[in-house]
Amino acid sequence: MSGPSDRSTELLDLADRVVERSRSGEQLEVVVGRDVTTEVRAYEGAIESLTSAVSHGVGVRVIDEGRVGFASVGSHDPVLIDEALAAARDNASFATHDEHAGVAEPDGVSPPDLQLADPALLELPTDRKIELALELEDAVRAADARIVGLESADYSDGISEAAIVTTGGIREVGYETGASLVAFALAGDGSETTTGFGWSVGRGADGLDPQSAGADAARRAVRMIGSTKPASQRTTVVFTPYVTAQFLEILASTFSGEAVLKGRSLFADRLGEQVAPAEVTLVDDPTDPTAFTATRMDGEGLACRPNVLLSEGVVNGFVHNSWSARRMGEASTANAVRAGYASTPGVGCHAVRLVPGSLDHAAVLAHADAGVVVHEVIGLHSGVNPVSGDFSTGAEGRRLSGGQLGEPLREFTIASTLQKMLGQVVLVGGDVEALPMSATGVSLVVEDVSVSGA
Amino acid sequence: MIEEAVIQRALGAALTTGGEFAEIFAEDRLSSSAFFDDGRVEELSSGRTRGVGVRVVVGESTGFAHTADLSEPGLIAAAQAAASAARGGGGGVTAVALDRHDVAAPNSVKTAPEDVAKGTKVGLLTRADEAARAVGGAITQVSARYADSRRRILVANSDGLLTGDDQVKTLFSVGCVASGDTGMQTGRESVGHTVGFELFDQVTIEDLARRAADRALLKLSARPAPSGTMPVVIGHGGGGVLFHEACGHGLEADLVAKGASVFAGRVGEQVASPLVTLIDDGTMPTEWGCFAIDDEGRPAQRNVLIEDGVLVDYLWDGLRARKEGRPSSGNGRRQSYQHLPMVRMTNTYLANGQDDPAAILADTPTGVYVKELGGGQVNTATGDFVFGMTEAYLIEDGALGDPIREGNLIGNGPEVLEMIDALGNDFSMGSPGTCGKDGQGVPVGDGTPTLRVPSLTIGGTAA
Numbered sequence: 001m002s003g004p005s006d007r008s009t010e011l012l013d014l015a016d017r018v019v020e021r022s023r024s025g026e027q028l029e030v031v032v033g034r035d036v037t038t039e040v041r042a043y044e045g046a047i048e049s050l051t052s053a054v055s056h057g058v059g060v061r062v063i064d065e066g067r068v069g070f071a072s073v074g075s076h077d078p079v080l081i082d083e084a085l086a087a088a089r090d091n092a093s094f095a096t097h098d099e100h101a102g103v104a105e106p107d108g109v110s111p112p113d114l115q116l117a118d119p120a121l122l123e124l125p126t127d128r129k130i131e132l133a134l135e136l137e138d139a140v141r142a143a144d145a146r147i148v149g150l151e152s153a154d155y156s157d158g159i160s161e162a163a164i165v166t167t168g169g170i171r172e173v174g175y176e177t178g179a180s181l182v183a184f185a186l187a188g189d190g191s192e193t194t195t196g197f198g199w200s201v202g203r204g205a206d207g208l209d210p211q212s213a214g215a216d217a218a219r220r221a222v223r224m225i226g227s228t229k230p231a232s233q234r235t236t237v238v239f240t241p242y243v244t245a246q247f248l249e250i251l252a253s254t255f256s257g258e259a260v261l262k263g264r265s266l267f268a269d270r271l272g273e274q275v276a277p278a279e280v281t282l283v284d285d286p287t288d289p290t291a292f293t294a295t296r297m298d299g300e301g302l303a304c305r306p307n308v309l310l311s312e313g314v315v316n317g318f319v320h321n322s323w324s325a326r327r328m329g330e331a332s333t334a335n336a337v338r339a340g341y342a343s344t345p346g347v348g349c350h351a352v353r354l355v356p357g358s359l360d361h362a363a364v365l366a367h368a369d370a371g372v373v374v375h376e377v378i379g380l381h382s383g384v385n386p387v388s389g390d391f392s393t394g395a396e397g398r399r400l401s402g403g404q405l406g407e408p409l410r411e412f413t414i415a416s417t418l419q420k421m422l423g424q425v426v427l428v429g430g431d432v433e434a435l436p437m438s439a440t441g442v443s444l445v446v447e448d449v450s451v452s453g454a
Numbered sequence: 455m456i457e458e459a460v461i462q463r464a465l466g467a468a469l470t471t472g473g474e475f476a477e478i479f480a481e482d483r484l485s486s487s488a489f490f491d492d493g494r495v496e497e498l499s500s501g502r503t504r505g506v507g508v509r510v511v512v513g514e515s516t517g518f519a520h521t522a523d524l525s526e527p528g529l530i531a532a533a534q535a536a537a538s539a540a541r542g543g544g545g546g547v548t549a550v551a552l553d554r555h556d557v558a559a560p561n562s563v564k565t566a567p568e569d570v571a572k573g574t575k576v577g578l579l580t581r582a583d584e585a586a587r588a589v590g591g592a593i594t595q596v597s598a599r600y601a602d603s604r605r606r607i608l609v610a611n612s613d614g615l616l617t618g619d620d621q622v623k624t625l626f627s628v629g630c631v632a633s634g635d636t637g638m639q640t641g642r643e644s645v646g647h648t649v650g651f652e653l654f655d656q657v658t659i660e661d662l663a664r665r666a667a668d669r670a671l672l673k674l675s676a677r678p679a680p681s682g683t684m685p686v687v688i689g690h691g692g693g694g695v696l697f698h699e700a701c702g703h704g705l706e707a708d709l710v711a712k713g714a715s716v717f718a719g720r721v722g723e724q725v726a727s728p729l730v731t732l733i734d735d736g737t738m739p740t741e742w743g744c745f746a747i748d749d750e751g752r753p754a755q756r757n758v759l760i761e762d763g764v765l766v767d768y769l770w771d772g773l774r775a776r777k778e779g780r781p782s783s784g785n786g787r788r789q790s791y792q793h794l795p796m797v798r799m800t801n802t803y804l805a806n807g808q809d810d811p812a813a814i815l816a817d818t819p820t821g822v823y824v825k826e827l828g829g830g831q832v833n834t835a836t837g838d839f840v841f842g843m844t845e846a847y848l849i850e851d852g853a854l855g856d857p858i859r860e861g862n863l864i865g866n867g868p869e870v871l872e873m874i875d876a877l878g879n880d881f882s883m884g885s886p887g888t889c890g891k892d893g894q895g896v897p898v899g900d901g902t903p904t905l906r907v908p909s910l911t912i913g914g915t916a917a
Contacts, residue, residue, distance in 0.1 A: 411865070
């Protein structure tokens with residue numbers, strides 16, 4: 001197998017060959033991707049499924065006289081790439097002229113020095129991957145007598161390479177690897193079934209811990225046995241780190257410069273205003289090596305950098321790709337995001353985190369004293385509107401009284417608005433948890449949230 | 455897409471390590487979309503993906519590999535990779551004789567999307583923008599999206615099956631933002647069918663855009679939703695999401711087999727109110743979840759899941775059905791050639807009842823009327839599910855009262871199904887949906903007549 005550097009050169013060469021064909025007055029941006037993935041699902045001590053795959057593709061964005069056209073193809077076949085270039089050019093001819101459209105201008109910022117790949121993963125034998133999935137399943141089943149089964153126990157890994165070349169002088173290539181173990185456990189006492197999941201993630205397989213991932217899944221499932229529906233009330237809620245991370249992912253979307261420009265951001269007119277207590281400092285920092293979604297460059301090939309969204313509760317700024325920056329008369333913050341080669345660069349955050357406080361989880365619970373601790377939420381896509389701020393999700397958790405965890409609770413909702421919740425944050429915990437998400441977890445205590453139950 | 459002799463040799467290669475079953479799934483997908491936002495045709499996009507997924511089953515294990523290389527060496531390499539992932543005891547040379555068997559599509563396509571000029575498609579977008587903005591000055595932002603796709607698939611397997619399908623879909627959606635003293639609110643409408651450009655012979659873009667704008671405006675004056683349990687009347691059409699979440703997923707045989715469903719072991723039992731007859735039907739012409747064959751080559755079927763409240767059967771794909779020694783129900787679907795098929799819904803709906811929908815409302819002194827739902831989620835093991843309300847009203851003295859703001863409703867599937875106490879005679883299908891499961895999205899439809907659940911929890915903030 002050739003090493004990653006040779007392979008990455010191949011991708012750059014492929015992108016170069018398309019960009020070389022730009023016509024006078026036309027800007028081209030070419031993204032070339034290649035992913036190699038393996039997934040192993042274990043069930044009852046055997047391999048339920050094993051998937052191994054290589055996928056690759058090319059995305060071509062054309063900006064001709066301020067008009068944008070895009071086309072993608074899931075192949076590196078030169079004939080199909082030609083077709084994509086022709087389709088992107090044709091598409092551009094139907095778009096409206098936009099003086100701010102264009103590829104990103106290189107800004108001289110050096111990419112952060114991040115080690116995002118574990119070369120050992122390339123050489124990891126399939127048998128070891130199978131072993132890890134089987135160990136994960138065993139760990140769940142062995143953790144507690146009340147485990148009645150598993151929905152899934154998966155090992156998966158990926159080697160992902162992407163190159164971007166533009167007529168504007170961008171020429172970058174990135175190479176990342178990742179491996180994970182994820183288990184969904186089922187627990188029960190004969191009369192009900194409860195669920196819980198656990199995970200372990202890393203750049204390679206070496207650091208993966210099937211025992212702790214399996215034990216976590218089992219613990220999360222078992223703790224919900226005997227749960228009841230709480231009474232409707234307004235109370236203090238404690239978001240556990242995983243729930244906070246989901247909240248932050250939604251909150252971060254309201255800091256998109258595109259949302260601000262297009263009148264879809266809650267904070268559009270609130271730059272410099274206090275919208276949260278001084279405990280709340282929210283940062284998008286893809287240069288943080290501990291962030292799961294740390295990355296060297298954005299979707300337009302600019303070097304990533306940290307951006308402060310909320311500084312001690314004050315709206316500090318918005319994030320931009322090159323289009324929203326030009327239209328706002330500012331510089332790009334390197335926040336172009338794209339979902340692979342088949343998508344155009346939008347605006348979004350890469351890796352958000354709250355600057356943590358100092359209390360550990362037990363001290364956070366003691367500080368919150370009484371209310372509801374939220375372990376999991378469902379229905380974020382159907383019950384949260386980041387434009388209006390209306391927030392309502394299904395939830396599972398535990399009662400909190402006298403700073404101690406009480407009985408398990410389920411089949412209830414929590415509701416407020418994003419604006420109000422930010423204002424009612426009373427504590428950011430110090431119990432930072434790295435998660436396989438684009439936000440880092442930490443406990444968060446929010447007052448006066450509506451719990452709807454019986 | 456691929457020569458028959460090449461498919462035969464690839465299936466042979468897939469069986470060399472002792473596989474009991476091998477399958478070739480080839481897909482060629484063309485898509486195009488146009489997006490309008492902020493007063494501009496922002497972008498037109500075209501996409502093409504084509505490739506092959508090879509599956510080999512040995513005992514309880516499945517090996518799967520996929521490739522975008524459609525040449526014979528590419529196919530053989532993928533077949534060998536899938537075979538090495540699923541190693542059995544035997545092996546050797548297996549010859550597969552293929553028998554081509556085509557299935558008629560639920561409906562024909564009149565105007566293929568690729569035969570329509572891009573300018574014509576773009577013209578729809580500006581019409582939507584103008585109509586939405588004309589609703590009032592409080593409409594401060596409008597986006598519109600046109601999208602079409604043509605997905606040609608070929609399925610061949612070691613049972614000798616060789617079949618294919620050509621699936622054309624067209625979608626249009628409009629999203630509006632309204633702004634006022636109370637902040638911003640959004641309204642969205644979408645229409646999508648398994649048809650070509652003739653979709654727009656039946657759909658008036660301006661009506662769709664005005665409905666989206668009206669919904670955003672309405673919510674500017676909406677009150678906070680109530681918090682707590684109360685009677686809920688769910689309007690016909692989009693209310694079908696309730697059943698997709700409350701029991702549809704729980705009836706998928708893969709989840710049932712693992713004990714991850716509250717409906718496991720309950721076939722033949724009364725699991726719902728006698729008013730409930732629930733059907734999953736992949737043959738419904740032009741609906742968003744219809745097809746000629748599923749992604750395992752099985753013809754689409756109409757499957758009665760619950761009849762008069764009694765659980766009749768689960769939904770099956772080929773793998774689970776083989777293990778149980780029964781036929782698949784035509785519900786083996788996958789997002790693309792890069793994915794393994796799983797048990798999935800198609801068009802899931804509740805059959806009509808007897809009640810006059812106006813009478814159901816008049817007979818409900820207080821509660822909430824949900825006119826439009828906006829998706830949901832379920833934990834199939836506990837049965838707890840949520841669904842979002844994107845247009846809803848308070849019910850006061852049996853009549854519609856003030857509109858309320860967005861939020862989720864939460865309930866438990868088996869409990870809610872048993873409680874349903876009124877069912878209208880105004881069945882209709884709802885908006886096109888994308889159902890997510892295990893990281894894969896597939897197009898689905900749902901529908902329902904007006905119905906009432908005497909007690910559901912509304913996740914609002916008003917005491």
